[in-house]
Amino acid sequence: GAVVSQHPSRVICKSGTSVKIECRSLDFQATTMFWYRQFPKQSLMLMATSNEGSKATYEQGVEKDKFLINHASLTLSTLTVTSAHPEDSSFYICSARGGQHYGYTFGSGTRLTVV
Amino acid sequence: AQSVSQHNHHVILSEAASLELGCNYSYGGTVNLFWYVQYPGQHLQLLLKYFSGDPLVKGIKGFEAEFIKSKFSFNLRKPSVQWSDTAEYFCAVIPYGGATNKLIFGTGTLLAVQP
Numbered sequence: 648g649a650v651v652s653q654h655p656s657r658v659i660c661k662s663g664t665s666v667k668i669e670c671r672s673l674d675f676q677a678t679t680m681f682w683y684r685q686f687p688k689q690s691l692m693l694m695a696t697s698n699e700g701s702k703a704t705y706e707q708g709v710e711k712d713k714f715l716i717n718h719a720s721l722t723l724s725t726l727t728v729t730s731a732h733p734e735d736s737s738f739y740i741c742s743a744r745g746g747q748h749y750g751y752t753f754g755s756g757t758r759l760t761v762v
Numbered sequence: 763a764q765s766v767s768q769h770n771h772h773v774i775l776s777e778a779a780s781l782e783l784g785c786n787y788s789y790g791g792t793v794n795l796f797w798y799v800q801y802p803g804q805h806l807q808l809l810l811k812y813f814s815g816d817p818l819v820k821g822i823k824g825f826e827a828e829f830i831k832s833k834f835s836f837n838l839r840k841p842s843v844q845w846s847d848t849a850e851y852f853c854a855v856i857p858y859g860g861a862t863n864k865l866i867f868g869t870g871t872l873l874a875v876q877p
Contacts, residue, residue, distance in 0.1 A: 653805075681865065690852065690869040691806075740806070742865070751865050753798075755805040 649675050651743050653754025660731055660761055668726045668757045670741030676721040677743030681751065682714070685738040694739075697724050731761040766855050768868035775843050776876050783838040783871050785827075785853030794856040795836040796865070797827055801849045809851075812836065823847070845877045 650673040660666050670680055678699050683691040695711075697703040697718035705711045713735075715727040724743075728735055738758050742751040767786045775781060787793060797809040810821025817829040827838045836853060853868040 683867075691867045693864055693866070696864065742806075751796075751808075753806040 649743075649752040651677075651741065651752045651754040653741050653757055655757060656755060657758045658760070660759070662732055662761055663730055665727055665729045666731055666759060668728075668739055668741070668759075670724045670726070670743065670754050672722045672743040672752070675743075677724075678721060679744040680718055680724040681742045681744070682716060682724075682726050683740045683742065685740060685756070691740060694726075728759065731759070733761045735759065736761045766853055766866050766868035768851075768853055768871050770871045771869065772872045772874070774874045774876065777845055778842050779875075781838070781840040781843045781847070781873070783851055783853075783873070785836045785838065785868055787834050787836070787853075787855045787857075787866075789834075789855065789857035792858045794858075795827070795829060796854040796856075797821065797825070797836070797838050798852045798854060798867075799849045800852065800870075806852065809838070843873075843875050845875050847873060848875045849873060 652671045652673055654669045658666055680697050682694045684694050685691045693706050694709045695703045695705045695716050697716045699718050699721050703716035713729055718724040736759055738756050740756040741754040744751055765788045769784045795812040798806045799809050800806050809825050810819050810827055812819045812829045820826045825840050827836055829836050851871045854865050856865055
């Protein structure tokens with residue numbers, strides 16, 4: 648079946664530093680990948696949509712300069728949280744569109760803690 | 763704005779009880795509908811999906827959902843829950859008509875099944 652690998656699963660960083668999160672589709676090509684943010688006890692909020700080889704489309708209210716998204720190949724998208732602050736601490740989840748069914752396969756998520 | 767509502771935020775059931783989780787959406791056009799499950803410490807997994815055809819959809823692990831277009835609803839059901847069904851359940855919708863088929867999530871329902 649379709650598998651999406653997200654790395655790292657947990658990361659702790661100091662305030663002001665940048666963190667990169669990788670999302671890979673392992674057995675299918677994902678022309679579109681999505682990045683979500685999940686706050687405790689809340690739903691997944693779509694941050695941006697990335698299409699291979701083009702600029703990401705950000706949702707309203709998401710700072711594109713803070714959350715840099717790169718989708719350089721059909722199997723890899725990265726999210727870089729630049730100059731992270733404690734309020735950026737959250738659970739970030741990627742998903743890739745493709746695979747066996749028309750739908751979305753999700754990565755296991757990354758717990759980011761900024762101290 | 764398009765939205766997905768899950769009115770039950772937290773449900774507690776005993777084993778063998780029947781389950782019904784509500785999901786309503788606000789988009790009036792063509793939609794694709796999904797239910798995802800997130801077991802503790804794991805990533806989102808697809809339970810079932812509806813694209814077209816028979817409005818009663820059967821998914822994995824004995825779950826089913828019924829699409830009622832007139833009510834803009836896609837409720838999830840299971841006749842007899844097990845302790846292993848303890849998880850968070852998310853309803854999601856892809857509304858058509860936009861440039862990108864974005865998956866919009868409900869706020870989730872946390873189900874706790876007591877043995």
